[in-house]
Amino acid sequence: MNFKTLLIFLIVGIAAIGNSQGPTRKDIFGTTSCIGCHGQSAMGGLGPPLAQAKLKLKDFSSIVRTGKGMMPAIKEGELNDADLASIYTEVQAKPWVPDEIPIAYKVGQFLSPKSVSHIFLAAFLFAAIFAIRGLSYWLKCAAVKDLLPAVGQMGWFKAVGTILKSLVVDGICVASLYQADKKRWLLHGLLLYGMCGLILSDVLIAIFNPQRGQLPMTNPLKLLPVLSGLAIALGVVYVMYRYKKDDYIDNGVTLGKDFLFLNLLVHVVVSGFLVVTLKRFGVNDWVMTIYMYHLAAVFFLIVTGPFTRFQHMYVVPALAAVTRLTEAVVASGVDLGFEREPSPGRHHKSTKIAADVLKHLGEEGPIVMRYYP
Numbered sequence: 515m516n517f518k519t520l521l522i523f524l525i526v527g528i529a530a531i532g533n534s535q536g537p538t539r540k541d542i543f544g545t546t547s548c549i550g551c552h553g554q555s556a557m558g559g560l561g562p563p564l565a566q567a568k569l570k571l572k573d574f575s576s577i578v579r580t581g582k583g584m585m586p587a588i589k590e591g592e593l594n595d596a597d598l599a600s601i602y603t604e605v606q607a608k609p610w611v612p613d614e615i616p617i618a619y620k621v622g623q624f625l626s627p628k629s630v631s632h633i634f635l636a637a638f639l640f641a642a643i644f645a646i647r648g649l650s651y652w653l654k655c656a657a658v659k660d661l662l663p664a665v666g667q668m669g670w671f672k673a674v675g676t677i678l679k680s681l682v683v684d685g686i687c688v689a690s691l692y693q694a695d696k697k698r699w700l701l702h703g704l705l706l707y708g709m710c711g712l713i714l715s716d717v718l719i720a721i722f723n724p725q726r727g728q729l730p731m732t733n734p735l736k737l738l739p740v741l742s743g744l745a746i747a748l749g750v751v752y753v754m755y756r757y758k759k760d761d762y763i764d765n766g767v768t769l770g771k772d773f774l775f776l777n778l779l780v781h782v783v784v785s786g787f788l789v790v791t792l793k794r795f796g797v798n799d800w801v802m803t804i805y806m807y808h809l810a811a812v813f814f815l816i817v818t819g820p821f822t823r824f825q826h827m828y829v830v831p832a833l834a835a836v837t838r839l840t841e842a843v844v845a846s847g848v849d850l851g852f853e854r855e856p857s858p859g860r861h862h863k864s865t866k867i868a869a870d871v872l873k874h875l876g877e878e879g880p881i882v883m884r885y886y887p
């Protein structure tokens with residue numbers, strides 16, 4: 515596992531916690547989340563400088579309460595009106611020092627909710643194109659083209675039903691693995707449901723908390739991503755354990771990509787938890803930097819997804835659906851010459867078939883098949 519990264523994160527985290535001083539009555543600004551984006555000296559960070567603010571208190575407060583652009587709404591529970599008013603006075607009194615305007619502000623000016631969503635949309639489109647390309651390659655290997663005339667004979671309505679059922683049973687529930695090996699099913703579940711949980715929470719937050727106001731830890735919008743992150747972290751630890759224990763884990767093709775995928779997952783999860791933890795402990799000057807790092811890690815996870823083990827998530831369910839379709843075609847009375855095809859990726863089935871062949875040849879013993887993806 516990438517202990518070095520973990521260690522650096524821990525050291526950064528601890529150093530940051532050590533740096534944060536307790537609140538003093540005079541410096542409320544310095545203890546709030548504001549400094550994470552507007553800088554200790556109020557000369558800007560990701561957000562604009564607030565020193566010598568020209569805004570009226572009323573407008574200043576209303577921006578804080580309702581949020582603006584990338585700035586979240588900050589409600590009464592987190593910052594009361596009296597403190598907000600004194601922040602206003604404090605930042606107005608701060609000197610204007612242009613030299614202190616950080617480069618981050620130049621970057622920050624390009625980041626708006628719109629531009630960030632465009633960046634991620636572009637990443638998703640890029641990933642989708644290569645995902646479809648990879649998927650069609652594997653469907654070609656599974657000889658879907660040759661199956662189509664027989665599917666026509668069976669009826670398309672039934673075919674669609676079979677595919678949808680398989681996507682739920684074999685894909686989402688990973689049922690065949692549940693029957694074959696509960697431990698490996700659990701490992702798949704942790705990563706699969708963890709990832710689905712994270713995607714779902716992003717969508718739910720965009721709908722129910724678009725200004726990303728601070729929520730209590732017990733809120734479902736907070737619990738879902740935290741539990742999903744934990745599931746992924748556990749899943750990654752288990753995968754790493756398997757890499758240590760399983761002599762055959764290196765299939766000679768995907769090892770580098772597997773590690774890229776696992777590494778990016780570790781970076782995403784650790785930086786995500788660091789952001790939540792630092793926020794809880796009020797280490798506000800680090801939150802934004804690590805959040806930016808978190809977003810960058812998510813970006814790379816999406817962009818590299820189709821070239822890494824991530825393709826497992828859509829290739830294997832698709833191939834399982836082809837297997838079910840083949841079975842349904844045969845059951846409907848069409849003669850294909852075989853009952854179920856050993857799709858690439860369906861290695862536990864392929865293993866059974868290979869064992870059968872060897873048995874016919876008079877050889878016996880354990881068989882290990884390597885597969886891709």
Ligand code: HEC
Nearest residue numbers: 546547548551560561562574577578582583584585586588
């Ligand atoms: C997550 C980062 C972030 C945090 C935390 C944050 N801000 Fe902001 N803030 C911004 C950004 C980005 C803008 C610029 C928004 C825009 O114009 O699109 C901004 C704009 C503002 C503005 C308007 C400035 C102007 O001249 O238009 C005020 C006032 C302000 N913030 C006050 C605060 C205060 C007070 C706090 C703490 C209670 C705070 N902000 C916390 C990111 C943040």
